[in-house]
Amino acid sequence: MSVPSYSILCTQCDYRSSSNATNGQYYYKDDEGQFNLERQLGWCNGCQSITAIEDFSDTSKAAGEIRSNLYSIRRDTGTVFANILNVLFKSRREWIDSTIETINSYAKYIELAKARAGQERCLKCSSYVVVPYKPAKEGGDLDVRGFMYHGERNTDFEHPGCGGTFYEKADNVRLHGMVESKFYKADGSFIES
Numbered sequence: 001m002s003v004p005s006y007s008i009l010c011t012q013c014d015y016r017s018s019s020n021a022t023n024g025q026y027y028y029k030d031d032e033g034q035f036n037l038e039r040q041l042g043w044c045n046g047c048q049s050i051t052a053i054e055d056f057s058d059t060s061k062a063a064g065e066i067r068s069n070l071y072s073i074r075r076d077t078g079t080v081f082a083n084i085l086n087v088l089f090k091s092r093r094e095w096i097d098s099t100i101e102t103i104n105s106y107a108k109y110i111e112l113a114k115a116r117a118g119q120e121r122c123l124k125c126s127s128y129v130v131v132p133y134k135p136a137k138e139g140g141d142l143d144v145r146g147f148m149y150h151g152e153r154n155t156d157f158e159h160p161g162c163g164g165t166f167y168e169k170a171d172n173v174r175l176h177g178m179v180e181s182k183f184y185k186a187d188g189s190f191i192e193s
């Protein structure tokens, strides 16, 4: 798999990180099953780096996804004809099962966000001392065109303990990475990859 990426650099020192830090497949795993883990870029004090941290900021998106998936379920189970098709076609039953699992995964996200918002952890070292990498101000032009990032932009996000600020620069190669699955407990601590 390859995805467009940009580097995150510092105006004062040779620090370097990458937007790639959140790539891969991340899951929570507990006795109820396996659920998608939403993450974002963030500064971690433990790693002294911008890396992947948990993201509990978008419960309204999760609620919207639940609603639209429920709508699909209703559409595909709501009539006698739809249910005859469900009996006849295994692919339809599998689709319904996977949609129910998706709904469950979003419900789990909302549950975790309610219990743990403000206690986001670093997905590398499990530290709680993290700040989402969300510059308030950005200048310049960095955007995706033709499956690549182009350009450069500066931010007002300070490199903690350094005095410099981060800026972002498009990578001119697409990195091919292994798609690795990583598993975490519901408290955000790492289990295995």
Ligand SMILES: [Zn+2]
Binding pocket: 010, 011, 012, 013, 014, 015, 159, 162, 163, 164, 165
């Ligand atoms: Zn620096």
Ligand SMILES: [Zn+2]
Binding pocket: 044, 045, 046, 047, 048, 051, 122, 123, 124, 125, 126, 127
């Ligand atoms: Zn860390």
